[in-house]
Structures are given as structure tokens and as C-alpha cells.
Amino acid sequence: MKKSKFLAAGLIAAMMLPAAAQAQNREIRQDRREVREERRDYNQALRHGDRKDIREERREYHDARRDLRDSKRDWRRDQRYSHYRAPFRYQQFRVGSVLRPTYYAPTYRLNYDSRWGVPRANGNLAYVRHYNDLLLVNVRSGRVMRVYHNHFRWR
Structure with missing residues (x-):
């Protein structure tokens, strides 16, 4: 009985690992897209906006860059390869x-x-x-x- 529970838990974990990696890839791609969009909006605000618009777009652009940096850091800290010797x-x-x-x-x-x-x-x-x-x-x-x-x- 205990063996079958252990085996089932191992199979579930093995199936979930690729899904977690795909989710991280998807998140990084989405963050990159948001950085591009925010950069474009910031450039438009520099050309045609007033001081308030520029400040707001700059803040959003920096937030998007921070999110991308955090996503990449999370991917690097993924525990699947951390104990490699x-x-x-x-x-x-x-x-x-x-x-x-x-x-x-x-x-x-x-x-x-x-x-x-x-x-x-x-x-x-x-x-x-x-x-x-x-x-x-x-x-x-x-x-x-x-x-x-x-x-x-x-x-």
C-alpha cells in the first residue's frame, strides 16, 4: 500500500516538473513583451506627452524591467540543477x-x-x-x- 502511494506521488511530481518549467518560460516571454510595449509607450510619451505622462510611462517601464529581471532570477534559482556535482x-x-x-x-x-x-x-x-x-x-x-x-x- 505504501509503495503504491510513493510511486504515485513520484509520477505526479515527474509530470508536474516540465509544466513548471514551461510556466517559467511563458512568464519570461510575457515579461519581455511587456518591456517592449512599455518602452514603446515611454518613447511616445517623450515625443508627444507632457511631464506627467513621461513620469508615469517611465515608472511603468522600470516596473516592467524589474519584473523581467525577477523572472530571470527565479528561473536561475530553479532547484532542478542546483545540486549538480x-x-x-x-x-x-x-x-x-x-x-x-x-x-x-x-x-x-x-x-x-x-x-x-x-x-x-x-x-x-x-x-x-x-x-x-x-x-x-x-x-x-x-x-x-x-x-x-x-x-x-x-x-
Whole structure:
């Protein structure tokens, strides 16, 4: 009886995790759209409005920017990746470095996520996480093609 309850709770949690991530993506996209709209309204007020209109639009624009910044901060503090630890010590890699196969094993390869703000890896390239760094690695040769230092900033 207890096993089935535990299993059901685990399945429910596994199904809800992607929904939470999608909600965060949706919120960030909506906040970006609001920043664009508020910026446009602020520019119009600068051109055609009086002092009161300009002050009000500036305040709304800054509020929209603050909301976007808070949404991005919440996404970075997402707990799904916060306890990541590799079985080796941190080493700062550079473009052109050749990695041992254990560094880019399939367990360390990441699925592409558009929120990262990096281009999609095609062909023999794959993104690999090494502590807080994001590495673009050629999986055939092990050569590092691009390094995004401190890409996963959680705290």
C-alpha cells in the first residue's frame, strides 16, 4: 500500500516538473513583451506627452524591467540543477582543449534549452556542463569548440 502511494506521488511530481518549467518560460516571454510595449509607450510619451505622462510611462517601464529581471532570477534559482556535482574537480577549459571521454559522456550532455541564449548544437557537437560552465564539445574528437564561463549562476 505504501509503495503504491510513493510511486504515485513520484509520477505526479515527474509530470508536474516540465509544466513548471514551461510556466517559467511563458512568464519570461510575457515579461519581455511587456518591456517592449512599455518602452514603446515611454518613447511616445517623450515625443508627444507632457511631464506627467513621461513620469508615469517611465515608472511603468522600470516596473516592467524589474519584473523581467525577477523572472530571470527565479528561473536561475530553479532547484532542478542546483545540486549538480561532477565526479572530478573543477578545471577551467579553453577553446581548443581536448577533453577525456569521461568529461563528455552522455550523462553530462545536456538537452538544448532555448532559455540559455546560445545557438543549437548540430551534427557532432553537444553541450556539456562542467560545474557552472557550459562547453560546446565535438563528441568525435573531444575538442572544445566554445566555452560559456559561469553560464549556470545559481546564487
